[in-house]
Amino acid sequence: MAAAALEERRWREPEDEAAADWAWSWGAGTDGQLGNGGFDDHHLPQPLLLPTRCRGRVSFVAGGGAHAIALTSDGEVFTWGRGTHGQLGHGNLDNIPHPKLVKFLENHTITCVSAGWNHSGFATDSGQLFMCGDGSFGQLGTGDNLSRNFPFEVAYFNGRYIEKLAFGMRHSLVLLKDNSVYGFGSARRGQVGKCVSRNQKTDNVPKLIDGFPNCKIVNIYANGDHSAAVDESGHLYIWGRPLIGEDDDDQPRRILPSLSVSQVALGWHHALVLSAGELYTLGVYRHQKCDLPGSGNVLVQQSNTRATSSSHDRSSSLSMLETVPFIDGEHVVQIASGTEHSALVTDKGSVFTWGWGEHGQLGLGDTSDHVAPQRVDIGDNGQRMSGSLAVYCGSGFTVAVKLP
Amino acid sequence: MSAYDEVEIEDMEWNAELKAYTYPCPCGDLFQITLDDLRLGEEIARCPSCSLFLTVVYNAEDFADAKEPTTQKPSPSPVAVA
Numbered sequence: 001m002a003a004a005a006l007e008e009r010r011w012r013e014p015e016d017e018a019a020a021d022w023a024w025s026w027g028a029g030t031d032g033q034l035g036n037g038g039f040d041d042h043h044l045p046q047p048l049l050l051p052t053r054c055r056g057r058v059s060f061v062a063g064g065g066a067h068a069i070a071l072t073s074d075g076e077v078f079t080w081g082r083g084t085h086g087q088l089g090h091g092n093l094d095n096i097p098h099p100k101l102v103k104f105l106e107n108h109t110i111t112c113v114s115a116g117w118n119h120s121g122f123a124t125d126s127g128q129l130f131m132c133g134d135g136s137f138g139q140l141g142t143g144d145n146l147s148r149n150f151p152f153e154v155a156y157f158n159g160r161y162i163e164k165l166a167f168g169m170r171h172s173l174v175l176l177k178d179n180s181v182y183g184f185g186s187a188r189r190g191q192v193g194k195c196v197s198r199n200q201k202t203d204n205v206p207k208l209i210d211g212f213p214n215c216k217i218v219n220i221y222a223n224g225d226h227s228a229a230v231d232e233s234g235h236l237y238i239w240g241r242p243l244i245g246e247d248d249d250d251q252p253r254r255i256l257p258s259l260s261v262s263q264v265a266l267g268w269h270h271a272l273v274l275s276a277g278e279l280y281t282l283g284v285y286r287h288q289k290c291d292l293p294g295s296g297n298v299l300v301q302q303s304n305t306r307a308t309s310s311s312h313d314r315s316s317s318l319s320m321l322e323t324v325p326f327i328d329g330e331h332v333v334q335i336a337s338g339t340e341h342s343a344l345v346t347d348k349g350s351v352f353t354w355g356w357g358e359h360g361q362l363g364l365g366d367t368s369d370h371v372a373p374q375r376v377d378i379g380d381n382g383q384r385m386s387g388s389l390a391v392y393c394g395s396g397f398t399v400a401v402k403l404p
Numbered sequence: 405m406s407a408y409d410e411v412e413i414e415d416m417e418w419n420a421e422l423k424a425y426t427y428p429c430p431c432g433d434l435f436q437i438t439l440d441d442l443r444l445g446e447e448i449a450r451c452p453s454c455s456l457f458l459t460v461v462y463n464a465e466d467f468a469d470a471k472e473p474t475t476q477k478p479s480p481s482p483v484a485v486a
Binding site: 117359394395397 | 408409414415417428430431432433453454455
């Protein structure tokens with residue numbers, strides 16, 4: 001205990017003061033996932049205690065169920081939040097309320113990270129894949145269902161080059177340099193592709209996901225039991241639990257053929273799609289206690305997403321592609337999605353959030369839900385930061401980081 | 405308010421510490437339903453941290469005399485690899 005306290009002090013002393021104005025977090029915090037030193041929810045942006053030397057160098061933050069991974073432009077990795085399954089990679093099962101360097105990876109240059117519900121992955125500049133955390137669904141790809149509390153190299157990919165990672169609740173997707181997509185972990189909803197037998201529930205050995213047309217895949221996405229990929233022409237493919245329609249799909253299927261998709265963000269029941277500067281949502285927010293605007297009595301009607309006969313119910317979700325209403329004069333440059341909330345950054349450097357707000361994950365100072373994007377005051381004293389922010393989401397929390 | 409989602413019992417994980425079947429809640433915590441609840445035919449799994457709840461799909465007969473699962477799944481016993 002004393003050693004831990006000492007370590008914390010040593011870690012924090014030189015770093016704390018300047019941390020306030022370049023990295024923030026808000027929302028659910030009881031497992032330390034806000035990285036602000038505490039274990040409480042916060043409804044307004046809090047300073048995220050990344051070391052000052054990371055300022056302007058954070059290139060990506062992956063948010064999991066209740067943990068997060070920050071990657072710097074020179075390949076360092078910090079983790080914080082829930083550590084119950086070893087997902088922080090520090091060799092123990094502790095929850096940690098502040099970002100901590102993953103020492104195990106010090107001699108590697110990490111280029112890509114992803115976080116699932118309770119698992120984490122790290123790809124190196126030499127194409128290796130390291131995994132840690134919950135392996136009970138085979139989501140570590142190690143050929144067994146064991147959990148690991150230090151990063152563990154996935155031998156299956158020896159000699160191959162891992163380019164991108166995208167993890168869902170209990171599954172993992174990887175994109176290789178040779179343009180193949182592999183999946184492992186829970187196979188219940190088709191999220192890791194076709195299974196040998198119908199009864200197979202998990203796959204702990206990586207398996208090629210085929211069914212893509214002859215095209216270069218440039219990005220992969222996962223959250224909940226959903227999987228998605230985008231090719232170089234902006235074609236969007238989805239598989240796994242359905243975002244539209246009723247049936248699980250174990251094969252990538254191209255949707256929204258009229259769009260040229262540049263970014264995708266998946267939730268547990270919805271997706272955001274950015275195409276030619278227009279932002280669309282697909283699916284529904286399941287948490288919804290009020291109907292979407294224009295669909296009836298907002299005060300009285302509690303939207304039952306299973307049984308409602310409004311135009312927003314699931315059976316009519318083929319027409320669920322909706323344009324997100326947005327402010328004139330600002331353009332969406334980046335999007336992110338938690339389980340049931342969404343976030344975006346505009347070219348003027350403003351952060352907007354909407355969706356489920358019960359844990360303060362919208363950062364608006366309360367726990368209200370919002371159907372339309374709301375501007376977040378991240379404590380920059382009203383100064384807009386000229387497109388220099390990035391926003392990321394974990395399940396019930398949000399992170400914003402100033403870019404160089 | 406309606407259920408957040410519907411989940412089959414086989415997709416839930418037995419948590420020996422909580423003595424409950426659990427499933428991830430979108431807030432980051434876990435939906436939970438105890439064996440006693442299941443024996444009584446309860447269908448709702450609640451999250452202790454938020455207002456959401458799940459409908460659990462299971463065969464009541466299977467749980468009428470159910471005992472605590474012992475090794476329903478390999479328990480998450482992290483392996484240290486140096």
